[in-house]
Structures are given as structure tokens and as C-alpha cells.
Amino acid sequence: MHTLTLHRLDLASDAAAADCLTRAEPREALLAATDLAATRGDGVFETVAIVDGVPQALEAHLDRFERSAAMLDLPAPRRELWRLAVTEAAAELRAHTDRAAVKFVMSRGDEAGEPVPTGWALGFAPDSRPGGVTPEVDVVLLDRGYRHDVAQTSPWLLQGAKTLSYAVNMAALREARRRGAQDVVFTSIDGYVLEGPNSTVIARIDGAYVTPPTDLGLLPGTTQADAFTALEGWGEPVATRRITVDELRGADALWLCSSTRGVAPVRSLDGVEVAVDAAVSSRLNAALDAREA
Numbered sequence: 001m002h003t004l005t006l007h008r009l010d011l012a013s014d015a016a017a018a019d020c021l022t023r024a025e026p027r028e029a030l031l032a033a034t035d036l037a038a039t040r041g042d043g044v045f046e047t048v049a050i051v052d053g054v055p056q057a058l059e060a061h062l063d064r065f066e067r068s069a070a071m072l073d074l075p076a077p078r079r080e081l082w083r084l085a086v087t088e089a090a091a092e093l094r095a096h097t098d099r100a101a102v103k104f105v106m107s108r109g110d111e112a113g114e115p116v117p118t119g120w121a122l123g124f125a126p127d128s129r130p131g132g133v134t135p136e137v138d139v140v141l142l143d144r145g146y147r148h149d150v151a152q153t154s155p156w157l158l159q160g161a162k163t164l165s166y167a168v169n170m171a172a173l174r175e176a177r178r179r180g181a182q183d184v185v186f187t188s189i190d191g192y193v194l195e196g197p198n199s200t201v202i203a204r205i206d207g208a209y210v211t212p213p214t215d216l217g218l219l220p221g222t223t224q225a226d227a228f229t230a231l232e233g234w235g236e237p238v239a240t241r242r243i244t245v246d247e248l249r250g251a252d253a254l255w256l257c258s259s260t261r262g263v264a265p266v267r268s269l270d271g272v273e274v275a276v277d278a279a280v281s282s283r284l285n286a287a288l289d290a291r292e293a
Contacts, residue, residue, distance in 0.1 A: 012114075141248075150216060212242060
């Protein structure tokens with residue numbers, strides 16, 4: 001990751017948004033050693049893709065940011081402040097690259113001080129779509145260790161919140177690499193498809209494009225939602241429903257969706273070749289790149 005821009009957000013002030021935003025050097029110190037982002041992973045974040053200086057699906061990301069904050073009992077984010085932080089960073093990034101991203105983060109704050117959240121927005125150039133081309137990915141299935149209804153039975157596990165506690169997701173990606181793959185699709189212990197460590201699943205099953213529902217404890221997919229909007233506009237059938245592992249293995253085509261990568265076609269699943277629909281992949285990514293905030 002090549003860092004390009006950083007903005008601090010003053011979340012203690014109720015002043016105008018512009019007065020609560022400070023440009024900072026990306027490599028300078030930002031957090032205290034006692035900030036709960038570092039010591040506990042206690043916070044939430046979002047990452048917005050930037051194409052030609054335009055944040056993609058920003059309002060949907062802000063919706064999800066609010067949802068995650070509520071699930072962690074964090075203060076409701078001031079949308080106008082976070083929106084300004086992203087758009088300011090996006091404007092600066094445009095001078096450096098046509099494809100970028102902004103990650104915005106809210107930590108619960110310093111555990112040794114006042115209970116005031118810490119906030120920042122980090123702009124960078126991701127390497128997930130070099131030259132604007134989305135690479136095909138090899139994927140393995142990994143058991144998440146929960147039943148499909150864990151969000152209802154155990155809401156304190158925070159399934160479906162985009163938190164800073166990413167150790168399990170990173171461990172899953174390392175396991176994928178040990179198995180000769182680049183990414184993961186999690187499954188429930190009772191045989192349902194869930195999501196990737198940082199992606200949403202789309203499967204084409206019997207000609208219909210299908211994604212699992214968020215009531216399985218999944219993060220609402222902003223990229224997947226916009227991909228479905230494009231598909232529906234082209235007259236393609238889409239559905240949100242539970243997908244069994246056997247259905248996934250028999251799918252006509254598979255994709256993983258994320259903000260920085262777009263719609264990435266899966267070329268193998270647990271070492272078994274999957275048909276890649278390059279035409280649909282390219283068309284979907286072109287539609288995603290044309291989005292506005």
C-alpha cells in the first residue's frame with residue numbers, strides 16, 4: 001500500500017465539519033499507544049473506492065458505517081464530517097492516480113483518557129486492480145465455526161459489523177496462501193455459504209445471480225448491491241437467498257465483490273476449476289467504475 005494522504009477528524013467537537021478536519025502527514029504519529037484501536041481492535045471502518053477522484057457508493061458506505069457503529073455502541077457518526085473527509089482525500093488522490101481508495105476509521109478512543117472516539121481517513125493507491133484489470137482468484141472454503149443463525153443466537157459476536165478486529169480474517173487469508181490460493185469463502189458449520197474475509201459472494205446458479213442474505217451474520221455488500229442493480233438493469237435474474245456449499249460447488253460462475261477490487265471472477269474453488277465469464281466480469285466492473293457517490 002502506497003499511502004498518499006491522511007486526515008484527522010476531531011470527533012469531540014460539534015463545530016462545522018471543515019473546522020473538525022485536519023490534514024496530516026501519512027507517516028506521522030496518529031494514535032496514542034493506549035488507543036483502543038491498537039490495544040483492542042475496538043472500532044469500525046469502511047473503505048471507499050475512488051475512480052478519477054469520485055468516491056464510489058459513498059452514501060452506502062456511510063450507511064454501513066453507521067450500522068457498524070451502532071452494533072458496537074459507538075456514537076453515531078456525523079455523516080457530513082466523514083463525507084467531507086472522504087471527498088477531501090479523494091480530491092487530493094486524483095492528482096496522483098486515477099484509481100485509489102479511502103479508508104475511514106473510528107476507534108473507541110484512548111482507554112487511558114476521556115471516552116472520546118478517535119477518527120481518521122487514510123487515502124492510498126490499492127494494488128488489487130493493477131491497470132484497472134481485476135485479476136481472477138483461486139479460492140478455498142473455510143469453516144467459520146458458527147451455525148448460519150449465529151447473528152440471532154449470539155449477537156455479541158458482532159457478526160455483520162465491519163470492525164477493526166481483523167485477526168481472524170487475516171489468519172484465514174494466510175491459510176488460503178498456504179493452500180495455494182489467494183482468497184477465502186467462509187462457510188457455516190451447518191453447510192451454508194457466508195462471505196469472504198473482505199468480500200461478498202455472487203454465484204450464478206441455473207442462470208440466476210445469487211448472493212447470501214445478511215441475516216446469516218454477513219456484512220451488507222455495497223459492491224454486490226450495485227452489481228445486482230446493474231444486472232437487473234440488463235434484465236438478468238438476481239436473488240438473495242441461502243446458498244448451500246453443494247450449490248456453490250455446482251455454480252455456473254462465481255465472483256467475490258469488494259470495494260477496491262470490484263467484481264473478481266473465481267477461477268478455482270478448493271483446487272477445482274471454475275468457469276470464468278470474462279464478458280460479464282468486465283461489463284460489471286465497467287458499471288461499477290461509472291458509479292457516483
